[in-house]
Amino acid sequence: MTEAPHPPIPSFVHHRSRLTEGQQHAWERWWPERGRDVADLLSGAEPYDPRAWFGRTAPLIMEIGSGMGESTAALAAAAPDVDHIAVEVYEPGLAQLLMRLAAAGLTNVVLLRGDAVALLRERVPPASLAGIRIFFPDPWPKRRHHKRRLVQPEFVALAASRLAPG
Helix, strand or coil: CCCCCCCCCCCCCCCCCCCCHHHHHHHHHHHHHHEEEHHHHHHCCCCCCHHHHHCCCCCEEEEECCCCCHHHHHHHHHCCCCEEEEEECCHHHHHHHHHHHHHHCCCCEEEEECCHHHHHHHCCCCCCECEEEECCCCCCCCHHHHHHCCCCHHHHHHHHHHECCC
């Protein structure tokens, strides 16, 4: 008798956190326009379509683990001709990034809430990204947690396959 395969071990632990009043306001105001759930993209409820999201064709960079969004907003401001997809599981961080984007008037960032690995594997076409940025990739210091680390050979191969040549 064969055993059913184990589901993949996530590289993150999703903790729901309370949003501050400002973050909640930002979420309610800008998430419907600027944010999407990875689960909806994976299920097909919503298409993965960066050209439609940004209204243009431009080099596309995926940022994994954008945290509170300070670096993401700064990098997007420094490269307005590049589109950025910020993938994060931490809702207060996404809300904070929404506030930063609104304050700076940036329109070249779309936020995705959920698992970046599943998104890369199932929806991002090969050779479609100009770059991938990974912020704080290995927050698992204990040896028993190494299996959760994002940067492992399988992930590197997957990420590399999604990068455009050159």
